[in-house]
Amino acid sequence: MLTSLGESRSSRKPDHLLQTPDTFIRTPLPAADGVEFIVHAAPQLGAAFSWMTAEFKEGGTLPPALPGLQRFVYVLEGELEFEVAGEGLSATLTPGQYAFDPDGMARQFRASVQSRVVVIEKRYEGITGSLQDAPGRAFVGDESSLPSESLGGDSALQVKRLMPDGPAWDFAVNTMTYDPGASLAMVEVHVMEHGLLMLEGGGIYRLGDNWYPVSAGDFIWMAPYCPQWFGALGKIPAKYLIYKDWYRHPLGA
Ligand code: UGY
Numbered sequence: 001m002l003t004s005l006g007e008s009r010s011s012r013k014p015d016h017l018l019q020t021p022d023t024f025i026r027t028p029l030p031a032a033d034g035v036e037f038i039v040h041a042a043p044q045l046g047a048a049f050s051w052m053t054a055e056f057k058e059g060g061t062l063p064p065a066l067p068g069l070q071r072f073v074y075v076l077e078g079e080l081e082f083e084v085a086g087e088g089l090s091a092t093l094t095p096g097q098y099a100f101d102p103d104g105m106a107r108q109f110r111a112s113v114q115s116r117v118v119v120i121e122k123r124y125e126g127i128t129g130s131l132q133d134a135p136g137r138a139f140v141g142d143e144s145s146l147p148s149e150s151l152g153g154d155s156a157l158q159v160k161r162l163m164p165d166g167p168a169w170d171f172a173v174n175t176m177t178y179d180p181g182a183s184l185a186m187v188e189v190h191v192m193e194h195g196l197l198m199l200e201g202g203g204i205y206r207l208g209d210n211w212y213p214v215s216a217g218d219f220i221w222m223a224p225y226c227p228q229w230f231g232a233l234g235k236i237p238a239k240y241l242i243y244k245d246w247y248r249h250p251l252g253a
């Protein structure tokens with residue numbers, strides 16, 4: 001289908017990427033059967049983590065994460081069976097539910113029906129000489145049952161934290177939900193980088209010196225120090241899933 005004469009809202013700048021669904025390219029990856037991947041963010045882009053959408057056929061499976069990599073999965077559509085070898089932890093995850101595997105010990109990531117799943121991976125950054133040389137334990141969770149908090153006292157902007165907080169955890173994954181008309185109170189400029197998937201609604205995202213219309217399905221990467229701001233537009237709340245590196249000294253271990 002010819003959608004445009006070379007036009008897209010997608011934009012790649014040194015400090016950010018807006019990737020809209022019309023520009024998604026699918027790829028297979030080794031040892032993943034019945035799964036195709038859209039690789040949204042990766043070191044090739046300048047990111048220190050990877051963020052993929054995994055599109056499973058019924059019965060599709062992911063191999064364990066590569067050595068040293070933590071994996072966080074969040075189900076967008078369908079049903080994902082998650083089972084951790086030897087730990088008695090197993091769950092069937094449905095949309096809004098998620099799981100964390102610290103070190104590739106999960107034995108099973110299998111879709112029982114056609115499914116779409118966010119897969120975020122990051123090499124664990126230990127803290128030399130401390131107990132935090134190893135990442136935290138595997139867990140599963142459900143976004144809908146998490147408490148939410150107002151950001152900076154603004155009840156029109158609600159944040160849910162999907163990862164535990166503490167020195168064993170070197171990244172955070174949150175959802176942020178904006179009532180129509182709500183916005184970040186300030187332009188943020190910070191050392192952490194972000195990956196972000198618009199889940200619902202839309203608005204205007206400022207990235208660097210650009211203001212982009214964005215809506216559900218769009219992916220954004222922001223490099224460290226990329227100036228950023230979002231304002232929600234439309235008649236329904238805007239919601240996104242956002243990753244950031246967290247709780248580590250900038251000069252490393
Ligand atoms: O956590 C954050 O840095 C978040 N407020 N950033 C963002 O929404 N762009």
Ligand code: MN
Nearest residue numbers: 188190194228
């Ligand atoms: Mn931010």
